[in-house]
Amino acid sequence: MIEVLPSSTDGPAMQLRLRPPRALTARQFVALFGVLVGLMWLAAGLGWWAGNVFAPVFALLYGVLVAVALRCSWRGGEREEAIRVGPAAVQVFPSPGSPPAFQAHPHWVRLRIGSDERVWLASSGRQVEVGSFLGPAERLQLAEKLQGLLAAADGRNR
Structure with missing residues (x-):
């Protein structure tokens, strides 16, 4: 499941919260x-x-x-991942309360989609896979949302 939330720390930043889908309560x-x-x-x-x-x-x-x-x-199914995209930084938090596993300026972040629909964020030789627990269709949705957020944070959508 992909939730788009406004970030509480940075003014115009957005946050994606990723959780695996659950079939049962x-x-x-x-x-x-x-x-x-x-x-x-x-x-x-x-x-x-x-x-x-x-x-x-x-x-x-x-x-x-x-x-x-x-x-x-x-x-x-309790896993959770957060991706915060703002004008100053892109951060990936592998679990709530943990330090960011990836952090870079949005201008230098590149979104890569593998042949098996795996989504990667890369910058300066570092890369991190995001949404590994999501299904292939949800990973493509994640890539579309990230592409839009990265473009908006970098000012490329103006």
Whole structure:
């Protein structure tokens, strides 16, 4: 998801906040886990009834494995990246509260789009990939928005 926000620190600067898209809400994730564990324990109960005494143990281990996998998936969706474009600087913050991973004057920043739709900002031999967790269509949208913001910050749109 790409959000365009006015920057609170610099007057005319704009900020792009990038977050990975989520297919489920937190409540839906819990419901999914409940359904998966319920079906797992149903199968384990039928297996135990048929004589497999180890079925509940495997269901317990599998339930822990599914919980860990869903938690990792949910935490992966909490990533966030910010790109601040202003008349004095272009800054890329890989996570909230962290120092900028990339900083340069907008006149010297070049936007590159790779053959696999990866978006790069480069200046003075340094480069950083932005929006790596976005889908290909969203990366192209990001490139269009960045191109417009860079042109406006540098004064090339006048």
